[in-house]
Amino acid sequence: MGPSSKRHASWIMTRQAALPTVRRTDLDELLATCPEMTAVTGLVHEFAHIMSNRRGSELDCWMKQVREARLPELKPFLTGLDQDHDAAVASLTLPFSSGPIEVVNTKTKLIKRQMHGRTGCQLLRRRILLA
Incomplete structure (x- = not known):
């Protein structure tokens, strides 16, 4: 094969x-x-x-x-x-990229998934700001 x-x-x-x-x-x-x-x-x-x-x-x-x-x-x-x-x-022409924004979004979603069901928005906010 x-x-x-x-x-x-x-x-x-x-x-x-x-x-x-x-x-x-x-x-x-x-x-x-x-x-x-x-x-x-x-x-x-x-x-x-x-x-x-x-x-x-x-x-x-x-x-x-x-x-x-x-x-x-x-x-x-x-x-x-x-x-x-x-x-x-x-x-395909301009030098701009959304890469840095996508990195932040990915990290935020990862933290949110890790925190799911554990606590309220305050702790989630702190973890995102510290990351």
Whole structure:
């Protein structure tokens, strides 16, 4: 029995230089047997390049390529980008991040879960402020 589809997806999502030689060989064999996977892999890598280099202006061109390729695997992702296109372009262009806020929210929710049913809001508030 060969590798799972999740394993294949992780190989596709990983930078080629970071894949061990054995995995890169396995991925090359997979891509050689399935032209659709080759197209998906190329589009995924191109999107990663757009994302890592903050080239939001190239998003529309990439979306057009995905539509022309008619790959059902990328259709849900494309639908999501279409639904909030302006936000997607802004997130791929602007240097701002909601990461610090998400860290605070995660810590607050963790403390809240730990405190569930133990005491009132005052102690919860103190623990959040001390954290």
